[in-house]
Amino acid sequence: ERADFDLHLPVSIPDVSSSPSTEFPADWSIKTRLLFMSSQPFTWAEHLKAQEEAQGFAQHCRATSVNFPQSIQEPKLSTELRCAFQQSLIYWLHPSLPWLQLFPRIGADRKTAGKTSLWSCDETLQQVLMSEWSVSFTSLYNLLKAKLCPYFYVCTYQFTVLFRTAGLAGSDVITAVVSPTTRGLREAMRNEGIEFSLPLVEETRINSPETDKNTEDGEEQGVSDDESFSWLEEMGVQDEIKKPDAISVKLCKEKNEVQVDHKPESVALVKGTNTFMLLNFLINCKSLVAAAGPQAGLPPTLLSPVAFRGATMQTLKARSINVKTPVHSCYNDIFSLEITGPVMPHCLHTLTMLLKSAQRGAFSAVLYTHEPTAVFNTKIERILNKETMCKDLTKCGLHLKTLDQLIQLPTLGKSSIRLLEMRDYAYTWKS
Numbered sequence: 150e151r152a153d154f155d156l157h158l159p160v161s162i163p164d165v166s167s168s169p170s171t172e173f174p175a176d177w178s179i180k181t182r183l184l185f186m187s188s189q190p191f192t193w194a195e196h197l198k199a200q201e202e203a204q205g206f207a208q209h210c211r212a213t214s215v216n217f218p219q220s221i222q223e224p225k226l227s228t229e230l231r232c233a234f235q236q237s238l239i240y241w242l243h244p245s246l247p248w249l250q251l252f253p254r255i256g257a258d259r260k261t262a263g264k265t266s267l268w269s270c271d272e273t274l275q276q277v278l279m280s281e282w283s284v285s286f287t288s289l290y291n292l293l294k295a296k297l298c299p300y301f302y303v304c305t306y307q308f309t310v311l312f313r314t315a316g317l318a319g320s321d322v323i324t325a326v327v328s329p330t331t332r333g334l335r336e337a338m339r340n341e342g343i344e345f346s347l348p349l350v351e352e353t354r355i356n357s358p359e360t361d362k363n364t365e366d367g368e369e370q371g372v373s374d375d376e377s378f379s380w381l382e383e384m385g386v387q388d389e390i391k392k393p394d395a396i397s398v399k400l401c402k403e404k405n406e407v408q409v410d411h412k413p414e415s416v417a418l419v420k421g422t423n424t425f426m427l428l429n430f431l432i433n434c435k436s437l438v439a440a441a442g443p444q445a446g447l448p449p450t451l452l453s454p455v456a457f458r459g460a461t462m463q464t465l466k467a468r469s470i471n472v473k474t475p476v477h478s479c480y481n482d483i484f485s486l487e488i489t490g491p492v493m494p495h496c497l498h499t500l501t502m503l504l505k506s507a508q509r510g511a512f513s514a515v516l517y518t519h520e521p522t523a524v525f526n527t528k529i530e531r532i533l534n535k536e537t538m539c540k541d542l543t544k545c546g547l548h549l550k551t552l553d554q555l556i557q558l559p560t561l562g563k564s565s566i567r568l569l570e571m572r573d574y575a576y577t578w579k580s
Contacts, residue, residue, distance in 0.1 A: 161460035166407065173501075175320070175555050177311060177326075177525035178565040179452070180492035181253065182517040183500070184470075187508040191469045191486040195222035197231055204228075205235025212457070212546045217506040219574065224507040240491065241416040242472040243451040244278065245461035251450045252491045253519050254304045258443050275372040275438075275446040282448035283432045283458055288458035289451060290428050293323060299495070299545040299555065301453040302522075305437055306444045308334070311525045312424065316542050319558035320529045325424045328416040328524045335417065339435070343426045349414040349563065357453060411435050413524040413563050454495050455546040465490035491519075498551045503571070510574035518565045526561035 184189070198204075208215065217522075224230055231550045242251065250257055292298035293314045300317060303310040311326045320325065327345075338345060409415040419427050424574050431437055431449075453460065470485040488500065497516070504512050513574075542552055564580040 152187075155188075159578055166211065167577050167579070168553075169572070169576060169577055171563065172554060173175060173566065173569060173576045173578050174560045175318070175494060175526075175557055176449060176497065176561060176566045177494055177559060178522040179252075179519045179568070180311075180516050181489065181519050183488040183492055184515045184517075185500075185504060186483050186514070187504070187510055187512040187548075188484070189224075189404070189508045189511070190484045191507075193227060193230055193507055194234055194467060194486055195469050197235055200372055201228060201231045202235050204232040206239070206462070207235045208232060208481075209225070209239045210546070212323045212544075214548045217503070219494045219506065220509045221506045230507055231504065234467075234503055235502060237496060238467060238488070238495060240461040240463055240496070241359050241453045241456050242463045243457070244448055246447075249447070252304060252452065253521075254306050254444065255309065255446075255519075255521050268560065269543050273359075277446050278446065279438070282451075283478045285457060285459035286428065287431065289453055292426070292455065292457055296542055296545055298453060298455045299542065299547055300493075301451060301457075302491075302493070303431065304340070304450040306439045306447075306449075307436075309522055310427075310431070311522070316417075317555050318529050319556070320420070322421040323424045324529060325419040325427050326416060326525050326527065327419065328413065328521060330415040330417050331410045335415075336415070338427070341426060341430045343419060343430060344423050345417045345419045346530075347409070347415065348418050350409060351523070390405065403486060416524045416527055418527070419521065419527065426498055439509070452491055454493060463490075465492060465500065494555060495547050496553050496556050501571070502548070502550060505571060505574065508571075511572055513570040515568060516566055517568065523565040526559045526563070526565060528562065 170310045181532050213236075215229060215236070217230065217233075223226050223232060242524075244251070265402055286303070289298060289301050290312065293301065297315070298314065300313040303312070308329055310329060310580060313320070313324050313326075315322050335345075440447060453458075453462070456462070466489045468487050470487050471482055473480040474483050478482055487505075501514075542556070543549070545552070547555070566580050568579040570577050
């Protein structure tokens with residue numbers, strides 16, 4: 150499709166905070182919209198022929214990697230480019246209910262208010278939906294474990310989980326990142342024996358050692374009351390100072406934990422075999438599905454770059470937009486391409502590779518982030534040999550250059566890339 154809008158958006162991105170680089174960092178957040186802008190037209194992305202669309206579907210299903218020269222002279226005439234563009238827009242979804250918005254799920258109630266679901270009062274139908282969902286979820290995890298799926302998202306109405314296969318984001322084991330969390334969710338996970346860390350809370354403690362959380366720190370690090378207060382004995386004043394009892398220590402810890410509830414700082418990191426325990430926990434968790442409201446009885450949304458059992462193939466929506474931007478006393482046309490839908494990390498990277506060649510190394514982009522997922526860029530401690538990781542992941546369905554980006558240790562922290570620009574084949578970005 151093509152549309153004309155007066156968006157008053159600049160061609161170049163001001164105040165970029167990075168130095169020029171041949172690659173931009175992996176961004177594990179889900180984007181809801183991308184707006185690419187360039188001085189070169191995007192006519193190559195318009196009105197794909199039936200054969201080109203079909204070829205794009207086939208290339209995706211066969212995980213065909215397509216490489217392009219640095220610059221394509223006539224992008225509009227390049228069938229390979231148009232097929233690769235179609236290929237890059239595909240993602241896999243469960244459940245598939247065309248009349249409902251299945252992403253984003255957090256904050257979706259106001260958009261679906263007034264819509265009654267067929268299963269909200271039908272317990273048997275709800276059980277069928279959850280049974281099918283459990284099969285799909287387990288299928289995805291098994292693909293992840295076999296390194297045939299690089300990562301996937303579980304989107305509930307309260308929180309989102311990102312599962313990543315071993316080798317991605319600098320980790321040698323499967324990881325799962327949960328955000329946002331609450332004390333109730335964390336307590337339920339602990340009761341199921343799931344070990345996890347709160348990396349941003351721990352980072353705060355390390356950076357602010359002189360806070361009133363010292364007692365909590367001691368308990369988290371496995372230091373007993375006697376060890377924590379041994380210095381009082383050395384001073385001979387142990388009888389004059391009242392030591393906090395176990396209940397006081399627990400109350401202090403709970404108070405500090407509750408303070409991060411629903412916030413990015415509440416992000417929980419699960420590693421290794423604990424991710425399988427998390428899978429079982431989520432399948433059996435009653436509160437995973439809303440009991441009332443517009444999303445009542447609706448299983449969480451599963452999003453994946455590759456096919457899995459029970460999934461349906463979906464495509465992101467793309468349209469070229471003619472943007473008029475003010476220059477002195479007149480308006481200049483700026484060629485734009487808008488992508489909407491759940492844009493996952495691999496898709497963002499693949500699209501930039503295509504644009505690099507088609508737009509001759511010069512374009513800019515505004516990236517709209519699904520905010521609850523920005524914190525998925527939190528750093529993981531372990532770093533692995535890059536060559537070993539790439540070798541093991543070659544069958545996960547991603548382009549090798551995209552894979553090379555996603556194996557890197559996350560560097561964006563709680564933030565995500567908002568603005569991206571390429572000039573002379575070099576990236577700059579701002580988060």
